[in-house]
Amino acid sequence: MNAVGIIAALTIREALRRKLIAALAVICLAMIGLSAWGFYRLSHTSGLTSGEIGGAVPEAFILFMFMFSFVIALSASAVASLSVSTEIDSGVLQAVVTRPVRRSEVLLGKWLGLVAILAAYTALVCGLQVGVVFWVSGFVPPNPAAAAAFLFAEGVALLTLVLLLSTRLSALAAGVTGVALFGMAWLAGVVGSFGQLLKIPALHTVSVVSEYLLPTDGLWHGAIYYLEPTSYLAFQSGNQDRGDAFFAAGAPAGTYLIWAVIWFALVLALGMLSFGRREL
């Protein structure tokens, strides 16, 4: 096994040993249990028409997934911020990088390990959530796999950025900065929705620029699109003048997805370069 594989396996083993994965699994089960109750109540309320329920369930599902995207972002930010700077401060990494390995391999290994954990967590939560909601309400999003992939990509974006920050900043500073940037990017998306509502192009431009600088909100809108059934899409498209931050009229453009891939590569490469040049 090469150095990247060794460090990736070590990162996953650390998450298991430190009970990070167990904690995430418990949170996941608690969230899904709560949502199962909520969706059951929503879809079995006698006061609502079937049309109202048909519109409310997808909307609630998107809101739930937004909450989950926030959990993913916070989790990714927390684990990424701890994985480099804390190990530098404690001296653990000094013993590793004086072995015949490249520092870039160490960082890439950590990234891969964290990405694998995130992938497993996203797949578990999304799979269980879709199954439970179908079981209690009969609703299935049109493309849950694509939605999960976008949620995962959103988490990876923040994870990659915080990993870069943690090569230079303390764990606290990197984590807080990452979460703050994530919040700002989401807020920029909301501002863009208001821009559309109020017909202020400058506000819309802010959200577009923000989506390119930090693609978390752009990727989140990709997830939203694949969660919207055709009826919900048609209904919401007719109400676009209300500027909904939880609605996506279309799938992300191919050029945007290419940019997102380039963004990942650039930020990861910058992280490897930064860690390689860091004095330990």
Add this chain to the structure above:
Amino acid sequence: MLPARSAEPQAGPRPAPPGAGRGTGPSPAVHTIELRKQYRRTVALAGLSMTVRRGEVFGFLGPNGAGKTTAVKLLLGLARPTGGEALVLGAPAGDRETRRRIGYLPELFRYQSWLTAREVLELHGRLLGLPRARRRAAADDALATVGLAGRGDDKVGTFSKGMQQRLGLGAALLGEPALVVLDEPTSALDPVGRHQVRAIIRELRGRGTTVFLNTHLLQEAEQVCDRVSVISQGRSLATGTLAELRGQASSVRLLVTGLPDGWWRAPQVPGLWSAEGEWLLVRDLAAGQVPDVVAALVARGGRVEAVVPQQQSLEARFLELLGEQ
């Protein structure tokens, strides 16, 4: 039985150039020329020049803040120099492949607390590229060498500082390195542990491994080092064997009986004489004058029961060097 080593004098702080690449034998284990490290306005290393020969135990001595750990970090590629040159095992300091032949115990020794001691060693074995079949045996050997044989399956997080330092030493010994760099290796150890570490260092020397011992404990250096370099404020003040550093005996203590009263007034008795109880102390002797002193005493009817040359202690010389600076 360890191989005998000849101590060559070092004329000054400027080392001889390495033989690497010139067909004059193996390169030195470490060779630095005017190695310099500056952090903004703070000069951590102000032009360090030294040569560590293959197979020797080299003590790198200095007070706190002298630049010892900075020098080690530069040699291992953990930090980049702002000037000068450093070669380790014949390659530029920090060279990736060369690190395969270097074992390093950091001053700040911390290992993954959630792994067991054996897992830490196996991880380092994997990073070194040791084959799977050898890794387990190498880890067990290292655990036994550092006195952790019974604790291999315990989590590192449950270890005391001293045990973690032993584990770090075990990790540094993996893969039969040609150079072992030990940064304050006994800082967390009790006297028994210190004794064991000194025994390990001697064993390494017996195998022909070069040991670079970074320490501020003069007694430790006196007990295991072939040569030492004293550094302060980022510069090497003196390098040589302990005997060279302490200098020739310039005084001698003697236990003599049977001398007549007033014997010391006789001419041609070298040195300055004084009495210390039953003993005589003769100071200000030139090199090789001790036999003359004994002969003069015997000629005056004295019976010389004991002769104890008085050498300057390393501590005294160390303080003197720092004072001179």
